[in-house]
Amino acid sequence: MTVKMQNKPCLLLFLVLLLSCFIAQILGNKQSQALAQLYKSKLKEGAGIDTSQFEAILHANGAKIHPQEGLKEKDRIDSLPGQPHVNFSQYGGYVTVDKEAGRALFYYFAEAEKAKDSSPLLLWLNGGPGCSSLAYGAMLELGPFRIHSDGKTLYQNKFSWNYAANVLFLESPAGVGFSYSNKTSDYDANGDRRTAADNYVFLVNWLERFPEHKDREFYISGESYAGHYVPQLAHAILYHNKRANKTIINLKGIMIGNAVINYETDSRGMYDYLASHALISDQTANKINKYCDFSPNATKQPKECIDAADAAAKDTYYIDIYNIYASSCVSSNLTAKPKKASIFEFDPCSEYYAYAYFNRPYVQQALHANVTKLTHDWEPCSDVITNWADSASTVVPLLKEFLANDVRVWIFSGDIDGVVPVTSTKYSIEKLNLPVKTEWHAWFIGGEVGGYTQVYEGELTFATVRGAGHQVPSYQPARGLSLIKHFLDGTPLPNTTRHT
Numbered sequence: 001m002t003v004k005m006q007n008k009p010c011l012l013l014f015l016v017l018l019l020s021c022f023i024a025q026i027l028g029n030k031q032s033q034a035l036a037q038l039y040k041s042k043l044k045e046g047a048g049i050d051t052s053q054f055e056a057i058l059h060a061n062g063a064k065i066h067p068q069e070g071l072k073e074k075d076r077i078d079s080l081p082g083q084p085h086v087n088f089s090q091y092g093g094y095v096t097v098d099k100e101a102g103r104a105l106f107y108y109f110a111e112a113e114k115a116k117d118s119s120p121l122l123l124w125l126n127g128g129p130g131c132s133s134l135a136y137g138a139m140l141e142l143g144p145f146r147i148h149s150d151g152k153t154l155y156q157n158k159f160s161w162n163y164a165a166n167v168l169f170l171e172s173p174a175g176v177g178f179s180y181s182n183k184t185s186d187y188d189a190n191g192d193r194r195t196a197a198d199n200y201v202f203l204v205n206w207l208e209r210f211p212e213h214k215d216r217e218f219y220i221s222g223e224s225y226a227g228h229y230v231p232q233l234a235h236a237i238l239y240h241n242k243r244a245n246k247t248i249i250n251l252k253g254i255m256i257g258n259a260v261i262n263y264e265t266d267s268r269g270m271y272d273y274l275a276s277h278a279l280i281s282d283q284t285a286n287k288i289n290k291y292c293d294f295s296p297n298a299t300k301q302p303k304e305c306i307d308a309a310d311a312a313a314k315d316t317y318y319i320d321i322y323n324i325y326a327s328s329c330v331s332s333n334l335t336a337k338p339k340k341a342s343i344f345e346f347d348p349c350s351e352y353y354a355y356a357y358f359n360r361p362y363v364q365q366a367l368h369a370n371v372t373k374l375t376h377d378w379e380p381c382s383d384v385i386t387n388w389a390d391s392a393s394t395v396v397p398l399l400k401e402f403l404a405n406d407v408r409v410w411i412f413s414g415d416i417d418g419v420v421p422v423t424s425t426k427y428s429i430e431k432l433n434l435p436v437k438t439e440w441h442a443w444f445i446g447g448e449v450g451g452y453t454q455v456y457e458g459e460l461t462f463a464t465v466r467g468a469g470h471q472v473p474s475y476q477p478a479r480g481l482s483l484i485k486h487f488l489d490g491t492p493l494p495n496t497t498r499h500t
């Protein structure tokens with residue numbers, strides 16, 4: 001099977017200065033080089049994207065609730081091809097978010113391993129924009145299974161987050177993974193606002209289909225560009241609850257990791273990280289600091305800035321910028337027999353296994369996916385979304401809103417990611433101007449330092465995950481599970497080696 005894949009779970013077009021992100025994609029791939037060219041020209045001309053403050057859309061698409069009776073049982077997955085035996089139920093299917101356009105989002109749902117009736121409901125979103133929560137979240141990061149190198153069989157992830165919650169993975173917006181629209185011009189109309197509106201309509205209809213989850217404690221988590229999706233969906237939920245004067249969705253908290261939060265600090269933090277980790281020269285970093293204007297209104301960058309950004313991109317070309325110490329994928333070929341796999345050693349070729357697995361017609365059938373026979377392949381990151389209409393320059397005001405409304409906020413960061421590194425996140429949190437409540441300290445798991453944490457007044461927790469790249473649970477599964485458990489329980493990360 002030929003593998004056609006170029007986008008990583010990455011920041012798309014408009015974060016134009018994050019050039020290295022794209023150039024560091026699958027090496028030698030012509031398409032990614034073409035993309036890099038595109039970003040370069042965009043950098044020169046300004047992206048022309050609406051970066052104004054995010055606002056929820058009232059009754060998006062009529063916020064219509066369609067009858068869902070009987071659909072839950074239809075969505076039940078007997079078993080995924082090649083999976084080992086498990087004791088929890090799985091579901092997969094489509095929820096229509098716009099009847100007129102024929103737009104439907106695909107979800108995969110793994111019930112909690114234990115105590116599903118008393119466990120919270122957790123929605124996971126990947127970013128991109130354009131990347132699939134089924135590919136990354138479910139199959140490479142925190143889901144109950146990982147895919148073997150044969151692209152056919154699965155093995156269990158004993159650090160799956162469904163040990164802590166009922167976990168819902170959503171492919172969003174339309175054009176990502178199996179999610180689609182019959183009005184294909186929709187693929188070019190995606191943006192932050194449309195994504196939040198569709199995700200909201202998805203959620204109210206999904207809860208109608210799974211009514212036992214309606215009053216349950218609900219949490220949203222995600223990484224990377226989901227630093228936009230998660231707060232924007234949370235904002236839409238609060239907004240609709242307020243308008244209706246009742247709790248339509250019982251949102252309790254959000255948790256975002258290596259998240260795009262504030263364009264200016266995210267960008268500055270990235271180059272500071274690359275320089276402090278000996279990946280780019282101090283001269284390049286100094287030029288970037290001096291000549292690049294990362295403020296949201298900047299339209300055209302001076303040549304000095306572009307040249308320095310190019311130099312940084314060249315310097316990081318040969319490494320995986322999502323985990324600066326990871327090895328590269330040497331061969332994208334599947335193996336006839338599964339390679340020996342360990343949950344503790346992330347296989348850098350995993351995206352290729354996911355591509356092979358999800359493009360198998362019998363896998364799609366088992367998942368109830370691709371029922372309309374789409375004309376494009378399933379991709380870990382979308383090929384059909386090439387335009388992004390709006391991208392707020394910051395989500396800081398939304399985070400403030402949550403803190404004022406008793407919505408728990410945790411921000412975590414894998415500390416060896418070079419795309420949205422820990423420096424970016426620290427600078428972005430500074431923008432919130434919150435007093436410190438619990439001083440910076442190491443947190444522990446299994447007698448070792450899992451990372452560092454600091455809690456702010458208003459109840460915002462910042463936590464790093466030691467030795468994790470951009471996709472934290474891929475690289476540090478045990479630390480990732482500990483993190484989500486403490487977040488959901490609302491308990492501080494342990495400050496001694498004893499109670500871990």
Ligand SMILES: *[C@@H]1O[C@H](CO)[C@@H](O)[C@H](O)[C@H]1NC(C)=O
Pocket residue numbers: 085086087
């Ligand atoms: C499933 O449950 C049975 C009975 O409780 C138990 O013996 C078995 O180990 C469980 N299997 C898995 C894969 O957890």
Ligand SMILES: *[C@@H]1O[C@H](CO)[C@@H](O)[C@H](O)[C@H]1NC(C)=O
Pocket residue numbers: 096098099101102103104182372
């Ligand atoms: C899209 O079109 C196909 C073919 O007409 C139809 O079966 C399907 O239900 C439509 N999708 C939605 C979400 O309406």
Ligand SMILES: *[C@@H]1O[C@H](CO)[C@@H](O)[C@H](O)[C@H]1NC(C)=O
Pocket residue numbers: 245
């Ligand atoms: C909202 O609901 C509360 C309690 O049910 C009620 O006291 C209040 O008047 C309502 N507000 C509006 C604007 O309907």
Ligand SMILES: *[C@@H]1O[C@H](CO)[C@@H](O)[C@H](O)[C@H]1NC(C)=O
Pocket residue numbers: 295296297
């Ligand atoms: C950016 O432009 C908007 C609208 O044109 C303006 O309100 C805002 O103050 C500007 N921001 C900065 C940082 O210049």
Ligand SMILES: *[C@@H]1O[C@H](CO)[C@@H](O)[C@H](O)[C@H]1NC(C)=O
Pocket residue numbers: 330331333
């Ligand atoms: C991968 O597969 C291709 C086509 O079958 C083959 O030519 C190539 O040698 C293989 N590469 C490796 C590293 O096995």
Ligand SMILES: *[C@@H]1O[C@H](CO)[C@@H](O)[C@H](O)[C@H]1NC(C)=O
Pocket residue numbers: 177178359361364370373374375376377378379
């Ligand atoms: C859907 O199915 C068609 C026909 O089997 C296939 O060509 C296409 O790649 C599939 N697309 C997706 C997104 O699964």
Ligand SMILES: *[C@@H]1O[C@H](CO)[C@@H](O)[C@H](O)[C@H]1NC(C)=O
Pocket residue numbers: 492495496
């Ligand atoms: C550790 O945390 C607990 C509460 O979780 C607190 O009571 C204790 O003072 C902390 N210890 C240190 C050394 O900070």
